[in-house]
Amino acid sequence: MGAAGSKLEKALGDQFPEGERYFGFENFGNTCYCNSVLQALYFCVPFREQLLEYYGNNKNIADTEENLLTCLADLFSQISSQKKKTGVIAPKRFVQRLRKQNELFRSYMHQDAHEFLNFLLNEIVDILEKEDQAAKNDEGTSPPSEKVANGPKSGLANGAKKEPLVTWVHKNFQGILTNETRCLQCETVTARDETFFDLSLDIEQNSSITSCLKNFSSTETLNAEDKFFCDKCCSLQEAQKRMKIKKPPRILVIHLKRFKYIEQLGRYKKLSYRVVFPLELKLSDTVEEADIEYSLFAVVVHVGSGPNHGHYVSLVKSHNHWLFFDDENVEMIDESAVQTFFGSSQEYSSNTDHGYILFYESISNKN
Structure with a gap:
């Protein structure tokens, strides 16, 4: 472990970023x-x-009850305050809290990184909302606003008079989708907004993120048994439906749907398709506004041929260097190595390391 750390320090040399820390994490099964x-x-x-x-504002509160947010804040503080530049940290307290909180992560079975990310972000929001409510109650103010759910499946509260709390998780990760349905009889457009923390995209062989996003927002015709009930016509009508990004998030998280349920097999199968994800991504066709540019800074990679076993590693861009994190091990990699995680162009390939969750930060829309 020490040798790996010193190797990384040697590789970066004078270019080691001031105040940055590169620590691997111990694996607890x-x-x-x-x-x-x-x-x-x-x-x-x-x-x-x-x-x-948040940690700085709350660390001196003696009666702060331990939760997933305090454990995460404590872990990040531990890393950032290390005297050494590299090494290994055991996120034991965080993992124990996670397993205590959610039985899904209690077993030692292979878990889904995307499910974990979704759970974690929503859990942090819940904790922040409860803390905000407790603070308001202490001040003797009015009851809380109606909560707007944070996942991609939920709609914004229509006509809600009270504004929902916008946490720093929302400010970073939340975007808004508009689901538009146009009645082909009377041309009336019905639009419904939904919030999202990440976009889950269907993938195809030898495709790109851009083409996956185009498919995501392509127009679909609703007819036959799928006709749309138009309020203006007061009847079922043929319609066209499409999904657009109304408000792009500061941090765009893209989840590639690599695990597909195959009816004939009666189980999930991993799609090892080659999906090109660029280092710089432009959102144009999917967004209502002008072009939005994003820069890739992290990739969670699934290693393995199936959904129920395998391994996860991550690639991270930090101060213009790319690093490879594999539990305790941290290595520097060349930027060109990122493309080896696009996937396999043939169905049967020895390469089983495929990009699964992509993290992009807005360049043109930093706020």
Whole structure:
């Protein structure tokens, strides 16, 4: 471990970023799904800074009850305050809390990194909302606003008079999708907004993120049994439906749907398709506004041929260097190595390391 750390320091030499820390995480029995996501979040600089600010504001409160947020803040603080530049940290307290909180992550079975990321972000939001409510109650103010759910499946509260709390998780990760349905009889457009923390995209062989996004927002015709009930026509009508990004997030998280349920097999299969993800991504066709540019800064990679076994590692861009995090091990890699994680162009390939969750930060829309 020490040798690996010193090797990394030697590789970076004078270019080792001032004040930065590169620490691997110990694995507590199949916790690579957790380790890889935590590394990606640690190198999501706005998220890290706000979490450390939260830690600074709350560390002296003696009666703060331990929860997933306090454990994560404590872990990030441990890393950032290390005297050494490299090494290994055991995220034991965080993992214990995670297993205590959610039985899904209690077993030593292979877990899904995307499920974990979704759970973690929503859990942090819940904790922040409860803390905000407790503070308001202490001040004797009115009851809380109606909560707007944070996942991609939920709609914004229509006509809600009270504004929902916008946490720093929302400010970083939340975007808004608009689901538009146009009645082909009367041309009336019905639009419904939904919030999202990440976009889950269907993938095809030898495709790219751009083409996956185009498919995501392509127009679909609703006819036959799928007709749409138009309020204006007061009847079922043929319609056209499409999904657009109304408000792009500061941090765009893209989840590639690599695990597909195959009816004939009666189980999930991993799609090892080659999906090119660029280092710089432009959102144009999917967004209502002008072009939005994003820069890739982290990739959670699934290693293995199936959904129920395998391993997770992460690639992270930090101060213009790319690093490879594999539990305790941290190595420097060349930028060109990122493309080896696009996937396999043939169905049967020895390459089983495939990009699974992509983290992009907005360049043109930093706020």
